[in-house]
Amino acid sequence: MNSTDQCHHGGILARGLVxxxxxxxxxxxxxxxxxxxxxxxxxxxxxxxxxxxxxxxMIAAIDRPDAGxxxxxxxDLSLLRGQAVDEFRALAVGMVFQLHNLLPNLSAIExxxxxxMSRCDAHRSSNRDTAAGLxxxxxxGDRLTALPTTLSGGERQRVAIARALAxxxxxxxxxxxxxxxxxxxGDRLFDLLDELRRERRMTxxxxxxxxxxAARAERIVSMVDGRITAEPL
Amino acid sequence: MTLRNLDRQRMRTLLTAMGVAVGTASIVAFGSIARGLWxxxxxxxxxxxxxxxxxxxxxxxxxxxxxxxxxTTAALLADPxxxxxxxxxxxxxxVWPTPFCFIIGLPIEEVQRNADRIVAGRAIDSGNEVVLGxxxxxxxxxxxxxxxxxxxxxxxxxxxxxxxxxxxxAAIVVPLPSLQEVCKKAGQVTNFQVMLKPGIDPRNAANQLxxxxxxxxxxxxxxxxxxxxxxxxxANSVVGVIGFLxxxxxxxxxxxxMWMSVHERTREIGVLRALGWQSRRIVTMVMIEATxxxxxxxxxxxxxxxxxxxxxxxxxIADQFVDPVFDWQPFAWAMAxxxxxxxxxxxxxxxxxSRISPVEALRYE
Numbered sequence: 001m002n003s004t005d006q007c008h009h010g011g012i013l014a015r016g017l018v019x020x021x022x023x024x025x026x027x028x029x030x031x032x033x034x035x036x037x038x039x040x041x042x043x044x045x046x047x048x049x050x051x052x053x054x055x056x057x058m059i060a061a062i063d064r065p066d067a068g069x070x071x072x073x074x075x076d077l078s079l080l081r082g083q084a085v086d087e088f089r090a091l092a093v094g095m096v097f098q099l100h101n102l103l104p105n106l107s108a109i110e111x112x113x114x115x116x117m118s119r120c121d122a123h124r125s126s127n128r129d130t131a132a133g134l135x136x137x138x139x140x141g142d143r144l145t146a147l148p149t150t151l152s153g154g155e156r157q158r159v160a161i162a163r164a165l166a167x168x169x170x171x172x173x174x175x176x177x178x179x180x181x182x183x184x185x186g187d188r189l190f191d192l193l194d195e196l197r198r199e200r201r202m203t204x205x206x207x208x209x210x211x212x213x214a215a216r217a218e219r220i221v222s223m224v225d226g227r228i229t230a231e232p233l
Numbered sequence: 234m235t236l237r238n239l240d241r242q243r244m245r246t247l248l249t250a251m252g253v254a255v256g257t258a259s260i261v262a263f264g265s266i267a268r269g270l271w272x273x274x275x276x277x278x279x280x281x282x283x284x285x286x287x288x289x290x291x292x293x294x295x296x297x298x299x300x301x302x303x304x305t306t307a308a309l310l311a312d313p314x315x316x317x318x319x320x321x322x323x324x325x326x327x328v329w330p331t332p333f334c335f336i337i338g339l340p341i342e343e344v345q346r347n348a349d350r351i352v353a354g355r356a357i358d359s360g361n362e363v364v365l366g367x368x369x370x371x372x373x374x375x376x377x378x379x380x381x382x383x384x385x386x387x388x389x390x391x392x393x394x395x396x397x398x399x400x401x402x403a404a405i406v407v408p409l410p411s412l413q414e415v416c417k418k419a420g421q422v423t424n425f426q427v428m429l430k431p432g433i434d435p436r437n438a439a440n441q442l443x444x445x446x447x448x449x450x451x452x453x454x455x456x457x458x459x460x461x462x463x464x465x466x467x468a469n470s471v472v473g474v475i476g477f478l479x480x481x482x483x484x485x486x487x488x489x490x491m492w493m494s495v496h497e498r499t500r501e502i503g504v505l506r507a508l509g510w511q512s513r514r515i516v517t518m519v520m521i522e523a524t525x526x527x528x529x530x531x532x533x534x535x536x537x538x539x540x541x542x543x544x545x546x547x548x549x550i551a552d553q554f555v556d557p558v559f560d561w562q563p564f565a566w567a568m569a570x571x572x573x574x575x576x577x578x579x580x581x582x583x584x585x586x587s588r589i590s591p592v593e594a595l596r597y598e
Contacts, residue, residue: 086511089507089508089509101501114508115508
């Protein structure tokens with residue numbers, strides 16, 4: 001299978017990724033290579049500071065490598081500039097952050113509509129219907145107008161998942177999505193993520209340092225010091 | 234979303250808007266007072282169906298104008314465009330209990346011609362009678378039938394009048410010969426009101442009169458009043474200076490608030506960028522917020538300005554020449570200033586917000 005085939009729809013291909021921080025003193029990624037097939041569920045594991053989140057940020061096009069190449073869904077991210085980067089972030093990938101990062105003054109349904117606003121059709125009533133449908137799908141159909149402060153940790157993460165799905169991305173990225181949840185809530189969240197992946201035929205990449213959580217993925221990618229050390233089946 | 238952001242820090246938004254509103258209120262207050270002066274000047278020119286007013290050339294203020302009554306009357310009536318002229322002597326003198334009072338000397342027949350403006354009593358019949366403007370009657374605390382002393386002469390108040398010229402309302406109207414005698418200005422007047430023959434353009438006539446008489450200037454509209462008095466110009470300049478200061482001070486206040494707001498929301502703005510919001514959309518969001526503060530300031534300032542102007546019009550002494558006019562202009566000036574200072578104040582924070590890197594913002598605590 002060539003790289004282009006592999007990257008169709010939701011495949012990810014990374015070659016020789018290098019990233020330094022603090023003026024080159026900290027090496028976050030060190031000649032990293034990675035292949036993820038479209039529709040795959042991959043967990044990226046490793047200790048704190050090993051470069052997991054840096055890799056995820058690069059797949060989401062919110063950070064750039066100092067060297068190397070990364071393709072997502074057949075798009076070479078190094079070639080994207082300006083508005084094309086914004087469009088990629090809005091449409092190609094959905095991101096679930098560790099601390100949900102919901103906008104505190106917006107209700108659940110308004111938070112889900114935020115990525116749709118980036119498409120400049122913020123006033124379409126269909127956006128509200130789509131957002132309501134997504135919240136219903138993640139089990140929050142009765143909390144549409146609730147503010148984030150009135151939701152539990154698990155509910156906030158489910159809103160964040162609905163928000164990540166707002167523009168029907170081909171790739172769903174989650175950075176420690178269960179980090180702030182108890183194990184029961186974490187398990188339920190992972191069940192939901194996996195169900196959504198299957199339903200929507202998305203690629204799901206989850207960063208976690210929790211081996212028990214990682215075990216639920218189809219494939220585990222382990223990282224140490226910015227490199228992939230092992231990929232147990 | 235923008236309204237929610239403003240609403241989230243409601244007290245800060247309100248205090249910022251109030252800081253800016255001080256400037257917009259000043260513009261509305263001084264602007265409406267200046268408009269009132271303008272309207273009163275225009276009305277005084279048109280008083281008694283007049284078309285223009287004639288003053289002495291080269292005076293620093295209208296009150297210092299001095300013309301020979303007989304000579305100037307003859308010169309003006311010699312012009313074929315002129316139908317009729319009315320001489321007037323203007324004086325400012327102490328009249329108990331006020332330190333100064335505006336006194337107008339008019340021919341008795343002119344006062345009688347305007348008898349329809351008398352709201353109490355009657356018009357003047359003899360040289361020892363006066364009529365008071367409604368504001369003057371209030372200021373001097375006099376009613377019809379009482380006496381008023383001007384310099385060494387005592388006059389009987391026979392009527393109270395009201396006009397749409399605020400400084401006429403604050404005046405005592407005295408028979409012209411009597412005032413000339415009191416002021417020792419026999420044969421001297423301050424100005425003439427000139428009534429033109431039908432169909433004559435007042436501005437053309439004013440130019441013609443000035444060309445024919447080197448000693449006079451003719452004023453055919455409030456915009457020409459600067460020929461004899463800088464008061465209107467000064468009032469307009471004051472509004473301009475206040476507007477400029479408002480832009481500077483209000484701009485800094487808005488900038489400070491929006492800078493704080495952007496700083497506090499660094500992480501949120503990073504999330505929006507990570508979710509695909511374009512830089513220009515972030516800029517638009519911050520600019521709309523800044524404009525929202527400006528518009529709120531305009532609304533608060535407009536109410537405050539109206540209140541200030543109305544209060545000024547009730548103050549002693551000021552009530553003799555302040556009669557604010559609340560037409561659209563002062564409000565439009567204030568709105569323009571509010572929008573300009575919002576744009577200035579919001580631009581730098583908006584630029585900063587657009588430069589926020591999503592990765593760094595997401596790490597921001």
